[in-house]
Amino acid sequence: MSFDPAAVRRDFPLLDPARHGGRIHYLDNAATAQVPLPVLDAVRRHETASRANVHRSVHRLAEAATRAFEGARVTMARYLNAARREEIVFTSGTTAAINLVAHSYGARMKPGDEVLVSLMEHHSNIVPWQMLRDRQGIVLKAIPVTQDGRLDLDRLDELVTERTRLIAVTHASNVTGAVTDVARVVAAARAVGAEVLLDGAQMAPHGPLDVQALGVGFYACSGHKMFGPNAIGVLWGRFDLLKSMPPFLGGGEMISHVTLEKTEYARPPMRFEAGTPPIAPAIGMAAAADWLSGQDLAGAEAHMVGLAGRLIDGLGGLDRVRVVGPSGLQQRLPVVAFTVDGVHPHDVSQLLDSRGVMVRGGHHCAEPLAEALGVCGTTRAALALYNDQADVDALLDGVRQVTKIL
Amino acid sequence: MSEIYQTELLKLAGRASGAGRLDAPDASATAHNPMCGDRITMDLRLDNGTVTDLGYAVRACLVCQASASLAGEGFRGQTVAGIDALRDAVDAYLKDAGPAPEGYAVFEPVRQHLSRHTCVLLPFDAVEKAASGED
Numbered sequence: 001m002s003f004d005p006a007a008v009r010r011d012f013p014l015l016d017p018a019r020h021g022g023r024i025h026y027l028d029n030a031a032t033a034q035v036p037l038p039v040l041d042a043v044r045r046h047e048t049a050s051r052a053n054v055h056r057s058v059h060r061l062a063e064a065a066t067r068a069f070e071g072a073r074v075t076m077a078r079y080l081n082a083a084r085r086e087e088i089v090f091t092s093g094t095t096a097a098i099n100l101v102a103h104s105y106g107a108r109m110k111p112g113d114e115v116l117v118s119l120m121e122h123h124s125n126i127v128p129w130q131m132l133r134d135r136q137g138i139v140l141k142a143i144p145v146t147q148d149g150r151l152d153l154d155r156l157d158e159l160v161t162e163r164t165r166l167i168a169v170t171h172a173s174n175v176t177g178a179v180t181d182v183a184r185v186v187a188a189a190r191a192v193g194a195e196v197l198l199d200g201a202q203m204a205p206h207g208p209l210d211v212q213a214l215g216v217g218f219y220a221c222s223g224h225k226m227f228g229p230n231a232i233g234v235l236w237g238r239f240d241l242l243k244s245m246p247p248f249l250g251g252g253e254m255i256s257h258v259t260l261e262k263t264e265y266a267r268p269p270m271r272f273e274a275g276t277p278p279i280a281p282a283i284g285m286a287a288a289a290d291w292l293s294g295q296d297l298a299g300a301e302a303h304m305v306g307l308a309g310r311l312i313d314g315l316g317g318l319d320r321v322r323v324v325g326p327s328g329l330q331q332r333l334p335v336v337a338f339t340v341d342g343v344h345p346h347d348v349s350q351l352l353d354s355r356g357v358m359v360r361g362g363h364h365c366a367e368p369l370a371e372a373l374g375v376c377g378t379t380r381a382a383l384a385l386y387n388d389q390a391d392v393d394a395l396l397d398g399v400r401q402v403t404k405i406l
Numbered sequence: 407m408s409e410i411y412q413t414e415l416l417k418l419a420g421r422a423s424g425a426g427r428l429d430a431p432d433a434s435a436t437a438h439n440p441m442c443g444d445r446i447t448m449d450l451r452l453d454n455g456t457v458t459d460l461g462y463a464v465r466a467c468l469v470c471q472a473s474a475s476l477a478g479e480g481f482r483g484q485t486v487a488g489i490d491a492l493r494d495a496v497d498a499y500l501k502d503a504g505p506a507p508e509g510y511a512v513f514e515p516v517r518q519h520l521s522r523h524t525c526v527l528l529p530f531d532a533v534e535k536a537a538s539g540e541d
Contacts, residue, residue, distance in 0.1 A: 257438035
């Protein structure tokens with residue numbers, strides 16, 4: 001049986017046309033994806049049946065909450081194929097996860113040590129390293145991008161040196177959709193004993209991952225982009241790395257023993273989970289991972305590749321419209337950014353919204369990439385498995401109208 | 407009353423086998439339960455990785471006291487590696503992922519209380535900490 005996006009859409013109350021006076025075309029999934037009923041149910045079940053703090057009290061509600069929270073950790077470990085559940089640190093999102101690594105792993109770096117990012121990074125994988133540079137005198141370098149919006153990995157040889165301690169790059173671009181050749185990055189890092197951090201915010205919504213096979217040291221992702229709640233994310237770190245790292249934030253739960261003079265810290269992951277964690281969001285994120293794992297992901301992938309092809313071809317046929325990023329469908333996510341010559345992306349987005357088509361316009365929190373590609377911004381359509389041909393055609397019709405009006 | 411507090415567990419805790427500090431131990435460490443502040447200080451006398459004698463001071467709940475008492479009855483003559491392996495087996499038992507190691511079936515009712523698993527494991531953590539010279 002072929003993949004049926006209409007059946008998937010039925011799981012998403014927000015996409016019900018009755019709520020909006022007609023069909024909406026939600027194509028802003030790279031910013032935030034919508035939430036299916038099983039996730040909403042899991043969160044509601046927790047909040048109505050077992051809401052309590054975790055790892056503190058011994059009463060039955062606390063017990064149920066702790067079990068559900070730790071169960072969520074096990075689920076996320078399975079989703080990422082972590083070697084052990086203690087490698088899963090719950091954070092507020094990808095940004096917090098990368099900041100954690102920049103602070104704690106970065107604390108071991110010395111002046112002159114090098115961190116290599118790329119021009120294609122989201123600001124959340126640039127700014128924390130600039131802050132580390134300013135704190136500790138590390139050297140921050142960047143892999144350039146090719147004109148079709150991929151990492152220029154041919155430059156790795158000259159950029160990676162004996163002082164490189166970490167290569168922190170995106171697993172897939174939130175603007176061009178280009179998927180990184182992780183094996184090449186890992187090989188370059190290993191040659192000098194460096195670790196690799198992958199920003200998986202865009203890749204994690206496309207199905208279970210295998211962090212062990214990827215061979216990286218850290219992986220960060222967000223719940224709200226993978227059909228889960230917001231304010232939740234995961235940092236996966238190889239246990240030997242997490243164990244060697246000092247804490248990031250201080251407070252309750254991350255301690256083993258406290259006196260006024262000093263504190264003995266808990267082991268990972270709790271060493272990195274100061275304060276009451278985002279309990280219901282974590283449970284929701286795990287429910288989203290389970291929901292995603294239960295989908296026909298091969299069918300969904302083929303479906304979305306077909307839609308992305310239709311979108312790229314359609315945009316390519318429009319006057320004054322240029323697709324920014326890879327022209328092919330290989331090694332890319334169904335994220336398509338484009339420009340309309342002479343029209344600001346926000347004006348494109350506003351006009352599309354008036355036709356029920358929701359996209360994002362702007363620099364997508366990746367200003368250095370926009371600069372490198374010579375654009376002030378782009379309009380971006382990011383497909384999810386509930387999108388269909390009607391969504392793509394509505395976008396194409398809308399852009400056609402934009403080129404006529406403006 | 408919770409079924410945790412069965413006669414056998416109360417007797418075990420009451421026996422406090424091995425309780426009391428050692429003079430001039432080869433290794434010593436304190437493990438803390440971050441949830442409640444309970445702690446156990448474990449003293450070890452070691453001979454080539456084997457525990458030849460142990461003593462402890464515990465300020466903890468009945469579950470932890472019972473586990474400490476079991477340590478007092480069973481750890482002498484075991485290697486540190488063997489005690490670490492026993493910890494893993496007890497942890498697995500508590501998580502419904504393995505059979506009860508000898509003597510530890512007394513903690514069967516604790517299995518459903520995730521927050522109390524640390525109470526059982528604290529004496530093991532103190533041994534591991536002491537043997538690794540962490541304290």
